[in-house]
Amino acid sequence: MKIPLSQIAHARSGDKGDTANVGIIAYQDKHYPILVREVTPERVKAHFGPLVLGSVERFELPNLAALNFLLHESLGGGGTLSLRIDAQGKTLGAGLLALEIEASESEL
Amino acid sequence: MIRIANGQGFWGDWLDAPVRLVEQGPLDYLALDYLAEITMSILQKQKEADPNLGYARDFPPLIARIAARIRERNVKVIANAGGVNPVACALEVRRLAPRLKVAVVLGDDIFSRLDELLAAGHAMNSMDTGEPLSTVRSRILSANAYIGAFPLVEALATGADVVIAGRCTDTALTLAPMVHRFNWAPDNWNRLAAGTVAGHIIECGAQSTGGNCQADWQSIPDLANIGYPIVEAEPDGSFVVTKHHGTGGRVSLETVKEQLLYELGDPINYITPDCVADFTSIRLTADGPDRVRVSGIHGRPRTPFLKLSIAYSYGWKAIGSLVYSSPQAVEKAEAAAAIVRARLAQLGLAFEEIHHEILGANACHGPAAPPHPNPPEVQLRIGVRGQDRKAIDRFTRELIPLVLSGPPTATGFGDGRPPVREVVAYWPALVPRDSIQTRVEVFE
Structure with a gap:
């Protein structure tokens, strides 16, 4: 069935220059494999559409049941150059939690 | 065991946080982080205007406020409040709190050494673009090397009550007292990585104790009196993250995990001047109410380089806004943006970028959230950036005329023309x- 990512994960996002980082953390360790399967770099890039001009990289932290994404060229130049209201990507974590993912009842 | 707290996550953080930390419970070290990447350039300009300035001006009055208490409780303060003028900062602290011994770490500021370093063959290419520093040499406003924990350890060894650094890493403020008290060797990479992770967890102040936390945020108690983070560090590199009893906020696996992921790049290679920490080795366990135990951390040898923080004058920008109400609030805001863009084009003004977004209609998440069908009001936010200050200035005059000459219901223009900013x-x-040598000076 389809569920919002927010049902099984929380998040925090921040910036490094024109790259935003988005950390996605499973509330329960048993849900980490769902994150790995469902929250791919391709889906993250498609989710944010024109907000992310560059590539999306993904890193795995199984010890924290978490994934870390780097969204390159996603902050309008970054830091002081950016003309965006969210120049530091502070809200992108919450934005990614709106992603719809597929999970079976037995997994949940 | 030693207790290290962070009482300031950035310059502008809660003024009372460090005061409460020394009043509300036991503490050995109080770390305060004042510097963001751009802060140094602002401080450099202040120093050029007045040679006695160029440091975090909130810091000396804070120390005056807590001076009696930190002497009584033997709490040592470590801060990167020195900016580009740590000696002036130390003298002001001594003027306001004459009984305190102050040690200053110098050598990170390479603004006056840039030509010497370039002549020695250090190109200092941008890590973002690969371009050599010579392309922006004439526009540089400040230049500092990020220094690590060991210069701070040398300062702590003088017995100073207050250690003031310039551009040290945020994590070094927490790692230094551990190295100082536990005599960790400079090549004990696992220990140095453990202290670095501890520093990462507390360097943003209350962001590890329930602030800006998405996990069940409405249930986090008493954010008005949030407790700032404390690390209880052991000689074996393990530590507990906690906060003073009776304070607001929360320390949980969720709050600590969120902060561990904040501004993280490749988790296996968290590079600092002191070591390379592996965030995939971190083990977290719940250790009672508002306590999380952290252990198992692996580190690898430090790199042969230090990172530089260089600020340069890039150009100008201005951002203005107007509010439109329903009905058709979004359509009105879009129509207004189109008019501004058309007028700028008619004027023949060139900008590096013109950007507009509509607050209230997914400016933050773009297509990631569905649009609201009929928001009661939205804010058009439109900005320009470029090298030509006159063009930016002209842009600032093109917004308010729309109140009378554009779509209906424009309001929210009370602040007048938006300012032009460098x-x-x-x-x-x-x-x-x-190529970077640090030294310590003591004032007593």
Whole structure:
């Protein structure tokens, strides 16, 4: 069935220059494999559409049941150059939690 | 065991947090982080205007406020409040709190050494673009090397009550007292990585104790009196993250995990001047109410380089806004943006970028959230950036006329024309470690 990512994960996002980082953390360790399967770099890039001009990289932290994404060229130049209201990507974590993912009842 | 707290996550953080930390419970070290990447350039300009300035001006009055208490409880303060003028900062602290012994770490500021370093063959290419520093040499406003924990350890060894650094890493403020008290060797990479992770967890103040936390945020108690983070560090590199009893906020696996992921790049290679920490080795366990135990951390040898924080004058920008109400609030805001863009084009003005977004209609998440069908009001936010200050200035005159000459219901223009702001950009680069020498000066 389809569920919002927010049902099984929380998040925090921040910036490094024109790259935003988005950390996605499973509330329960048993849900980490769902994150790995469902929250791919391709889906993250498609989710944010024109907000992310560059590539999306993904890193795995199984010890924290978490994934870390780097969204390159996603902050309008970054830091002081950016003309965006969210120049530091502070809200992108919450934005990614709106992603719809597929999970079976037995997994949940 | 030693207790290290962070009482300031950035310059502008809660003024009362460090005061409460020394009043509300036991503490050995109080770390305060004042510097963001662009802060140094602002401080450099202040120093050029007045040679007695160029440091975090909130810091000396804070120390005066807590001076009696930190002497009584033997709490040592470590801060990167020195900016580009740590000696002036120390003298002001001594003027306001004459009984305190102050140690200053110098050598990170390479603004006056740039030509010497370039002549020695250090290109200091941008880590973002690969361009050599010479392309922006004439526009550089400040230049500092990020220094690590060991210069701070040398300062702590003088017995100072207050240690003031310039551009040290945020994590070094927490790692230094551990190295000092536990005599960790400079090549004990696992220990140094453990202290670095502890520093990462507390360097943003209350962001590890329930602030800006998405996990069940409405249930986090008493954010008005949030407790700032404390690390209870052991000689074996394990530590507990906690906060003073009776304070607001929360320390849980969720709050600590969120902060561990904040501004993280490749988790296996968290590079600092002191070591390379592996965030995939971190083990977290719940350790009772508002306590999380952290252990198992692996580290690898430090790199032969130090990172530089260089700020240079890039150009100018201005951002203005107007509010439109329903009905058709979004359509009105879009129509207004189109008019501004058309008028700028008619004037023949060139900008590097013109950007508009509509607050209330997914400016933050773009297509990631569905649009609201009929928001009661939205804010058009439109900005320009470029090298030509006159063009930016002209832009600031093109917004308010729309109140009378554009779509209906424009309001929210009470602040008048938006200000033109200088854009100071950040140039990250590397230099060999041995080209930076630090030293400690004591004032007593």
